[in-house]
Amino acid sequence: MSSRELVASYPFLKGHGTENDFVVLPDHDGTIHAELTAERVRAICDRRAGIGGDGVLRVVRTELVPDGGGQDATWFMDYRNSDGSLSEMCGNGVRVFGRYLAEHGLADPSAPVPVATRAGVKVLTFAGGVAHGEIAVDMGTPKVLGETTVSVADRTWRALHVDMGNPHAVAFLDDGADLAEVGPLLDPPVHDEAVYPHGVNVEFVVRRAPGHVAMRVHERGSGETRSCGTGACAVMVAAALADRPDGGVRDTAYRVDLPGGTLRIIWTADDRIVMTGPAEIVAQGTTTL
Numbered sequence: 001m002s003s004r005e006l007v008a009s010y011p012f013l014k015g016h017g018t019e020n021d022f023v024v025l026p027d028h029d030g031t032i033h034a035e036l037t038a039e040r041v042r043a044i045c046d047r048r049a050g051i052g053g054d055g056v057l058r059v060v061r062t063e064l065v066p067d068g069g070g071q072d073a074t075w076f077m078d079y080r081n082s083d084g085s086l087s088e089m090c091g092n093g094v095r096v097f098g099r100y101l102a103e104h105g106l107a108d109p110s111a112p113v114p115v116a117t118r119a120g121v122k123v124l125t126f127a128g129g130v131a132h133g134e135i136a137v138d139m140g141t142p143k144v145l146g147e148t149t150v151s152v153a154d155r156t157w158r159a160l161h162v163d164m165g166n167p168h169a170v171a172f173l174d175d176g177a178d179l180a181e182v183g184p185l186l187d188p189p190v191h192d193e194a195v196y197p198h199g200v201n202v203e204f205v206v207r208r209a210p211g212h213v214a215m216r217v218h219e220r221g222s223g224e225t226r227s228c229g230t231g232a233c234a235v236m237v238a239a240a241l242a243d244r245p246d247g248g249v250r251d252t253a254y255r256v257d258l259p260g261g262t263l264r265i266i267w268t269a270d271d272r273i274v275m276t277g278p279a280e281i282v283a284q285g286t287t288t289l
C-alpha cells in the first residue's frame with residue numbers, strides 16, 4: 001500500500017498511438033500540475049499501482065510555460081517519460097495530444113493545428129474527422145549526426161545518430177535477421193556517453209521490402225515500448241539514406257512496422273519528415289495519484 005499523501009482529485013484521459021500509450025493531464029491554466037514531479041509521473045505511469053503509460057502528456061497553454069519560449073501555438077505538449085524524465089518531443093504523443101484537443105473543441109481539425117513542444121512547433125493535419133481517422137504531423141527537418149555504435153549483451157551494431165528533436169541511434173540488423181534475435185531489451189542498450197550525454201532512444205531495424213521496414217525500440221526513460229513515432233522517423237531517415245547513398249532521399253515514402261502498429265512516413269521535397277498514423281483516446285476519469 002502506498003504511503004503517499006492523498007492529493008485532490010483531478011481529471012485524466014488515457015490514449016495511445018500504435019500502442020505507445022499515454023496519460024493525458026489537462027492543465028489548461030497551469031494551475032493543477034504546476035508541481036508535476038518525477039515521482040508523481042512515475043506513480044501515474046505505474047502499470048500496477050497507477051493508471052499506466054509509457055509517458056504523460058500535460059496539456060497547458062503555451063504562454064504559461066517557460067519551455068514554450070514564445071512559440072506560435074496555443075497549446076504546449078509538456079511530455080514526460082514514464083521514469084519522470086523530460087523529453088523534447090514525442091511523435092506518437094503529439095498525435096494523441098491533437099486528438100484530445102480536437103475531441104474537446106480546443107482546436108479545429110478542419111485546419112492545420114500547431115502544437116508547441118520543447119523541440120519547436122509541430123503542425124498536425126487531421127483526416128477523417130474529429131474522433132476517427134489518421135493524423136499527420138510535420139516533424140520538421142531531421143539532423144543526421146554521424147555514426148556510432150550500440151550494444152546489447154555481447155553484441156554490437158553500427159548505428160546512425162539521427163536527431164528528430166530528441167536523440168536516436170538507428171541500428172540495422174543483417175539481411176535475413178529477425179528482430180527477436182536482439183533479445184530482451186530490459187536495460188538500455190549500451191551507447192557512447194560522449195555522443196549521447198543525455199541518453200538515447202535506440203531502434204533496431206530489419207528490411208521487409210523496398211520502402212518497407214520493421215523495428216523495435218528501447219526508449220530513453222520508458223524502456224522497450226510498442227511504438228515510437230520519433231524513432232520511426234529516425235529509422236525512415238536512416239533507411240532512405242542507406243537506400244540512396246548518392247542522394248535523392250527527398251520525395252520518398254516508407255512504411256514502418258512496429259509491434260503496436262504501422263506508421264507511414266514521407267521525406268518531402270522541401271526536406272521535412274511527415275509521419276501519419278492513428279491516435280485514440282480510450283478512457284477518461286479522475287484520479288488522486
Ligand SMILES: N[C@@H](CCC[C@H](N)C(=O)O)C(=O)O
Binds near residue numbers: 020081093201220
Ligand atoms: N514515444 C515517443 C518518444 C518519447 C520520448 C523519448 N522516450 C525520449 O526520451 O526522447 C515517440 O513516439 O516519439
